Amino acid sequence: MATANIGFEEKLWSMADKLRGSMDAAEYKHVALGLLFLKYVSDAFEEKYEALKNEPYADPEDRDEYVAANIFWVPKEARWSYIKDNAKKPEIGQLIDNAMIAIEKENPTLKGVLPKDYARPALDKTRLGEVIDLFSFKVGDEESRSKDVLGRVYEYFLSKFASAEGKNGGEFYTPNSVVRLLVEMIQPFKGRVYDPCCGSGGMFVQSEKFVEEHQGRIGDIAVYGQESNPTTWKLCKMNLAIRGIDGNLGEHHADTFHNDLHKNLKADYILANPPFNISDWGGERLTEDARWTYGVPPAGNANYAWIQHIVNKLAPSGVAGFVLANGSMSTSTTAEFEIRSKLVNADLVDCIVTLPGQLFYSTQIPVCLWFIAKNKAPKGLRDRRGEILFIDARKMGHMVDRTHRELSTEDIRKIADTYHAWRGQAEAGQYEDVKGFCKAVKLAEVQEHEYILTPGRYVGIEDVEEDSEPFEDKMARLTSELAEQFAKSRQLEDEIRKRLGGIGFEF
């Protein structure tokens, strides 16, 4: 639960907020999250350390003991106890930098990822010390790990940063309920999972969680990602490392369109939340690309470039679920219309879901989910070729604060179950069209509607709830009220006449 309170997020935030002074939120994020990371690996380490100390014949300084337990080996100078003892010293910044360097050195997957600029003069060392001092609760011991305290704190921080940074923040933070919905729908149980614009890695973390929840083995999933923003890319590395996910994010950050780091990848599952409607994606330099099977996307909007990139990266039996701005369902610009009609005719579009507005942290934009399936008649599922499922979920969700909406677990289940039932998954029950909510539509009908994929067109309007007041009763009530009103009206007319007459305006 994104918003379920674990008690100390707010405290942690206000604590970290102490550091905020001369730096902007984007920079400060790395400082705060870096400390959190350090505390986490250290907690896990120190717990194991204590356990080993009490074990006969075990050496608490034996690196292999930790590696075997999937715990980061933390060198002496990076342990929280050491840092805490020195928190009040002026050189604390340097000490933290050294700790980060030491951890990177011992753990090659983190190379070049951790923030190492705590020593810079702009960072107030007294405050930094205070924050370390206050950081007394556990985030990385076994109990917290089992409750995923870190994940939740991390998520809380990321979302707070997204709110604090405004628009740019929102580019890499997909709200939890949207990720959960995507994951529940396409069920990436095992195989290659890919996110072409992975941001801080939210999609993977959720997928991994999903696998864990279903008692699968973490190793069943291979994770591929790419991210163009260097700081976000680092954040993603940290995010994955902390959860012990071994992901392939490429050697460095890179632009998915112009420097595809996973050229030969064919993914079984693709989950993505591409930035909405980006206009400066350099499309004019990419008019001839193998990925544009269904037409060259317009240079002025990357939505259809993302769609085709995703289709191109999908394995023959692959399923993709991704978030796009609503315009993508109905745009009529020549290039986009052509691509959309070809995608529909090629029977690639599996399902479209429109979501309510205000789900995102930094924009009110209403969005939709696209689901693409390469094989619409796979073994074990219903042959749904020539059919698209439309779901209108605009009325779902509830407000969690004045400006943000969230989908509940029930909402997510209802949508996912509908999709699964339609796909023919027996456990999800029997599929049925529900007026105002979902409809399975033949391609011919979509063609008739000029390939417009807006669910509202197809699912119709929910039957108006039967008026609880029968017609006869209602009319009886209204007419008797009206009789009183007419009587009162005459009385008021007389009084107005009298009063206006009183000041000399007889009529």
Add this chain to the structure above:
Amino acid sequence: MSFETGWRKCTWGDISTLEYGKALRDYKDKTSGYPVYGTNGLIGYTEKYLSDKPGVIIGRKGAYRGVHYSNRPFFVIDTAYYLSPKIPQLNLRWAYYSLRNIDINSMDSGSAIPSTSRSDFYSIEVDLPDIYEQQEIANLLSVLDDKIELNNAINKNLEEMAQALFNSWFVDFEFPNENGEPYKSSGGEFEESELGLIPKGWKQGTISELGEVAGGATPSKKNEDFYTVRGIPWITPKDLSKTNNKYISRGEIDITQKGFSNSSVKLLPKGTVLFSSRAPIGYIAIAKNEVTTNQGFKSVIPFKHVGSEFVYYLLKSNVETIECRASGSTFKEISGTEMKRVPVLIPTENVLAKFNEIVEPIGRLTQKCEEENEDLTQIRDTLLPKLMSGEIRVPVEQDHNHPDLPKVAESSAIYQP
């Protein structure tokens, strides 16, 4: 202006104090209890009150800070004040009208959020008539307000009635058959159609079979002589956003004959049902006279046998269906072509005629009440400053045998919407 009123010159601070409202939760969803006021008026209901008497609410924060009167105990949230009399000889309804005559919004304490400070308020001068005269002034103004409110209540009732009738006839198919009995319940015949089972003789059609769909346009804004105060009425969705009226004769600004000829604006006849096609979709009104509109409308000029009232209620109950056919991501808009294609049920002419026979007079009464309200509002607003300055004096009965003075305020009849 100075008249020999003999009224007491004082300031609002001499006769009253402003009390702060209090923060409150969960008032928005409630529909009963004590009214809750904010800086712009009624915003919800709650179980407890802050003021145990009727009274005046004055906005404290916000660009627009209103003055409101509650005729029963009420709650005020922390963006507003309520007035507490310092002297017994202050009639709160009079105070309300007196404050309505002051431009509270021109006072600004100068902080980031426009707000009214208590000290600014206390220094405003006021001519205070004696309590009896206050009461008579308040009575005159409130009888006008009461009638306005009553007219609104009547219109709300009429609207509900017409809507109920429409639903009963055209959704539940309980229109009267030849014997005047409800069709469906009396075993009327039905036929299969794409829209489901429909009464025999009805057909499935589109909006274009009920009337002509017409758009609008905007004469060049650069050209000043295209616009005027009184010319050819020209209506925009914004005009409809500012009124709850069902009938409309003109918008905020008119266009000139020249503006009309130099643009693709279309003259729509009286009885045209205006339907806003964007920003947002679904404002509906009936034209009282010939009008033009901007491009934010896809209006329906009903065919004679169909009638404006039928089309009005039909569009009203189909707003969502129409919205679903809209395109555009940020701003949804319904095109003329799509509007024409909206599927609708077309009843027989006979049933249509019967419906219009009943609903047209209801519509005429609604129109009368709306027009009356415009007149009443004008009368009230014209009289208000003159009554407050003493230029017009109300007669006061000389017999003041009110043993129960001071009387702070009287509750007037409550018309619960």
